[in-house]
Amino acid sequence: MKRVRLDRWASQLQPPRNPRLHAQRCAFSHETTTLPRRRELLPQRRQYITQTQWQCQRRTVSSKRKASTATALQEEVDEGETEVLPPPPARAPLYAPSHRKALHSAKLAALHARLSLSPKLPLQTLARCLVDPSADPRPTHNNAPFAVLGQDLLGHHTTEHLICHYPRLPMSVLFAAQYAFVGEATLASIRSEWGVEVVAAPGMEVDAGLLQLKRQVPGNSLVEGTSRQVKDMPGVRKLGAKFGGGRRNSEWNYRRGISSRVVFDDEFGELVGGEPYAGAQLSTPAVGEDDGTVEARGADGTTSTLPNLPQSPDETEPTTVSDASASFVRAVAGALYLHAGAAATKTFHRDHVLSRQLELHTMFNFTHPTRDLSRLCAREGFEPPVARLISETGRLSRTPVFVVGVYSGDNLLGEAAGASLNEGRVRAAAAALRSWYLYSPPKGEVVLPSEVEGTAAAPATGKGKLGKVWKPQVIDVGEIVT
Incomplete structure (x- = not known):
């Protein structure tokens, strides 16, 4: 009886091996071979892998089982035709650190822990709050949408606190108190107190825990090639004078009274610029002339022409560190509201805004x-x-x-x-x-409207989310007009 080798007998019962792997000898074989060295095996392995991949690509159509002879003939005809696939979509360029770097940033994790932020707020969103529109004008990559929401939230909580605790404050003092709590200068100091550093120049290679912005040239610096300062150059105008403050005949600098500041101006009684944040959609957009400008119709029927929104940091206007710091703090409040809810935002406002001491009696004149x-x-x-x-x-x-x-x-x-x-x-x-x-009324009589939100869901008890019952607050007749 002829002797059969064990490796051949075992290979008939086992499934075919993976062609991508090396041809290995059976462990039960009696033949002893010397394995080649690693350096000698690398060129052969690369050549084998290349041939295997090419053969697999050629067998993509022919290796399929044919349902009939007509189908096989049709597929053989179609095999000669080359299918043109659409090109893969181009990835959007990165002008700031990617969200993957945010997970490995020690500065960002330390900031999240130092501020005692909610665990529901991810590090990727906190990293986006550090990107100013001057560094990346795309609204899906910068903190402009968060800053718009955060500005309204901080202004709302500050206003209700001042009005409910001091119902007789004059409007001029109320505007000054709001600016003292959530103004740009105060928010910039909050940013520095948090320990957030400002990047020298934005880019995707810097740390995600730094404030990204394109710095503005100081006004006291000299223009290259001249002996004039930047602030003395023509064309440098304020935002309110450039886009208008919402009033008719605003170019004549009419006197702005308290009623006008309440109706037309912002929460601080200052001029409101007509320039929206990057990527904002206008209510009544219309394509203008051939230059690609956009015309927006105001509430009073007047139309204003706005330039095209920038698409890269080279087209954006630089900003100051104070403005970028204020946008960052407002963006944190807005992102915290979206991820953790209103209670976390109110706690954030109490710990970082209302905890600052403000002497109101020094604001009267x-x-x-x-x-x-x-x-x-x-x-x-x-x-x-x-x-x-x-x-x-x-x-x-x-x-x-x-x-x-x-x-x-x-x-x-x-x-x-x-x-x-x-x-x-x-x-x-x-x-x-x-x-x-x-x-100021007694502390037991002061109930803020935000503390009793959700009372409509439980009308029997009348208690809000914080367990307080609504009480009507003091509404003063008004100040003495002189």
Whole structure:
């Protein structure tokens, strides 16, 4: 009986081997061979893999099982024709660090932990909040959409806090207080307090935990080739003067009163520019002339022409570090609202905005305090104010001090000290007005509207998400108009 080798007998029962792998000897074979070295095997392996891939590509159609003879003939005819595939879509260029780098950024992870942000806010979104529109004008890659939402949220929470705790504040003081809490200068200082560094020049090779922006040339720097400063060059105009503030005949610089600032201006009482954020859609867009500009129709019927939106950082206008820092903080608030909800945004506003101390009594500037106090007493039905000397010292010296009090009947409205009787009387009237406008209800009576959101879902209890019951807040008649 002829002897059969074990490796041949085993190969008949096993499935065919993978052609991409090396031809290996069976472990049970009696033949002893010497394996080639790794350096000698590499060229042969590369040649074998290349041939195998080419053969696999040729067998893509012919290796299929044919359903009939006609089908086989038809496929043989179609095999000669080359199918033209569409080119793969081009990837969008990156002008800032990719979202993959955000997961490996130590600065970004440290910032997320240092601010005690919600775990629902991913690092990729936090990295996008650090990209200013000047570094990447595309709205799907920068923080402009988040900043628009965050600005409204921060302004809303700040306004309701001031109005509910100080219902008698004049509008000018309310505008100043809002700017002191969530203005650009304050948000820029918050960015520096968080420890966020600013990149020297934006790019995809820098760390994702740095603030990306294209820096603006300082106004006190000299223009190349000239001895003139940048701020003195023609064409440098403010945003409000360039795009208009929403008023008719705004080029004539009409006086802006308090009512006009409430209706037309922003939350700080400043001029609103007509330039939207990058990628914003206009309400009534229309293609203009051949230059590709866009015409937008305003609320008063006037039309304004806006330039095309930039598509690369080379076309964007540079910005200051203060503006980019403010956009970053607002974007964090907006992204936190989208990922974690309103409660997390309110906690963020309380910890980072309302925790700052603001002295409201230093924001008042009365022109005629004695006249305003007399009108206030007449409106409220009080007795006319009377100034009385409480105490004095050094009347005949170089530094006299007179303590004067303003009384309405037997009630002391305010007192102050001055170097003369008239100065003491004016300061006492200003102190009385200041104490009237800075009235604050008891803490147990103050209920913010955001604290009782969702009461419609539970009308029986009337409690909001924070477990508080709504109470009507104090609404003042208004300030004394002089």
